[in-house]
Amino acid sequence: MDASDSPALDPEHCYPALQARDARFDGLWFVGVTSTGIYCRPVCRVRTPRRDNCRFFASAAQAEAAQFRPCLKCRPEMAPAAPLRWSVMDASRTLARQAAALLEGGESESVEDLARRLGISDRHLRRIFAAEHGVSPLQYLQTRRLLLAKQLLADSAQPITEVAAAAGFRSLRRFNAAFVEQYRLQPSALRRGAPPVATACGEPALRLAYRPPYAVEALLEFLAARAIPGIETVDLAQRTVSRSLRIRHGGRVHAGRVVVRFDTAQPVLLLSPCAAVWGTAASLIPLVRRWLDLDAEPAAIDTRLGDLAETTPGLRLAGCTDRFELAVRAVLGQQVTVAAARTLGARFVQRFGTSLDAGQAAPGVDRLFPLPETIAQAPVEAIAELGIIRRRAEALIALARAWPRLRYAGEAGGQAEFEAAHAELVALPGIGPWTAAYMLMRGWSWPDVFPPGDVVLRKQLAELPAGTMPQDWQPYRSYAVLQLWRQAAMASRPIKDKDKDK
Structure with a gap:
């Protein structure tokens, strides 16, 4: 599956966002540059490549499966993840995204364990995962481990043996081999830059x-x-x-x-x-x-x-x-x-x-x-x-x-x-x-909860334009709740300040 062919990643839409370094798309897709073999976040500060040299991918795993290496400047391993959107219409898509979330969280170390946790067969998991993410669960997991190792190497002074173990590799030999094969770079090479924060x-x-x-x-x-x-x-x-x-x-x-x-x-x-x-x-x-x-x-x-x-x-x-x-x-x-x-x-x-x-x-x-x-x-x-x-x-x-x-x-x-x-x-x-x-x-x-019977929420709603309903904010009613609570708290501050003066 070629992610750059996905309708959601239309190059005609992605390339202008790349030119603008639009942070709204950070982590939602990555750009692979064919002239360098490097893939970047949309916010990368290097010179924007020519449109003909760009391929767009929905995930870092897809970019690495296409043999692109992560940029050392914008560091794709730091990027925010795509938020998990639950769907009641497409159970397979929901399962595939939940599987990716479990892999991201280190909750499963094998396809068999992952399938068991989700209550589906290995074969079905591989099929729906590839359909949604464009790579196999093992490819996705390997990318996660390598990017985590890259981040730990860049941001810490921990021994490489500890980095390999923390990233999920069972031996230093396997880690070194995977890192060199995927990134064509020795792990120690990432230690030659600026010292950790x-x-x-x-x-x-x-x-x-x-x-x-x-x-x-x-x-x-x-x-x-x-x-x-x-x-x-x-x-x-x-x-x-x-x-x-x-x-x-x-x-x-x-x-x-x-x-x-x-x-x-x-x-x-x-x-x-x-x-x-x-x-x-x-x-x-x-x-x-x-x-x-x-x-x-x-x-x-x-x-x-x-x-x-x-x-x-x-x-x-x-x-x-x-x-x-x-x-x-x-x-x-x-x-x-x-x-x-x-x-x-x-x-x-x-x-x-x-x-x-x-x-x-x-x-x-x-x-x-x-x-x-x-x-x-x-x-x-x-x-x-x-x-x-x-x-x-x-x-x-x-x-x-x-x-x-x-x-x-x-x-x-x-x-x-x-x-x-x-x-x-x-x-x-x-x-x-x-x-x-x-x-x-x-x-x-x-993201979409509106606690019933909340006195503060009821009062704040009453102060909004007539006809305003919590349903107006779906699927982000939880964020509306926080906004309303914060507005109530901010409105009460002057009263508290006056009380302190008494």
Whole structure:
């Protein structure tokens, strides 16, 4: 399959975007230059090649399958991914995109395992994957591993043996052979450039690109208002977030700390994992991208939201690094203010959480969020004595006991899976439609959720032009929710400032 022949990649449309270096298309397609054998992102700053020398591909894997090598200047491995769009009309296409997402997240290491997770046969997976992505699952996986290795080589000083292992290669010999065969370059050659970026926690800063605009201040304010002491700190002035996390990789759970910092000069996030989780980069990078919504298409979202997005263009949907943590936060936040929920969360973490190892901890980040099995065994009284009403304490225990069998505990599926997960959550004691919707909106990074019965949303809707309905913002109602919440928060600030003067 030749991606350049795809109607969605009409050269007559792609080439003008390449000439303009249009960031809206970054990561959505790549250009291979036949005169150099190199493929680039649409935003590459090198001189624009002649139209006759350009071939356009929907993914890096397609470009590499056509024997193009990644550009060392624009670095395709940094590009944002195409957002996952669920379809209720084309189940095969949805499965193929879900398969690619699982490969990107390091969730499957073989076609057989991938097919088993999706509940289909190997043969069917290969067929629908090739139809959607233009390459086989193995080609896609190999490209992912090589590009990750390229990024780790460029952005860190880690030994090449550790880079190979982190990228998913079982031996250094196989890694070297694959790298030289695909890129016609020794891995060590990438170490001759500029030194890695200085970091906040003594580890490499991996560079993750996103499509501008990005409302960084708004996202950081959202996280800061909800940051639980011991788990997460947000520095608005330095544009950084530091937090603890657990991450499953290679069949094991790793615990540590990460620091992320938004670059002020370019649309790039700098990710600094501590040594304990550095080797999980294949799983960590997709997790961070989803947590901070780095793969969103703000131009499409803001166009759909219209006037609603004018106040804060590029507003992102903050996800999570742990779905159980997000679910607990949602229950604790029922019918209380954000500040009150944060206070309850801090007590909960101090009582049931565990300490980070001394070498991983930092001021304000020294605890790990409680595990489901810990809460499943906790007496109701031990939770209630923290100031959490008994009904919510019972809801937390029921949630923990149902974990990880809940659909919500796994990866997102299609619309039918979303509806099933929502119904399953609502069936749990103490979890209503609003709480379930909020869990899925942030826990699954679901872009089209409008939590029912939200008082703030109802009030904000009443202030919009007559006839405005949430359906007007489909399929980006989650972003509309964030816009409305932010507008309400901004409107309340002058009142708070006056109160401080009294």
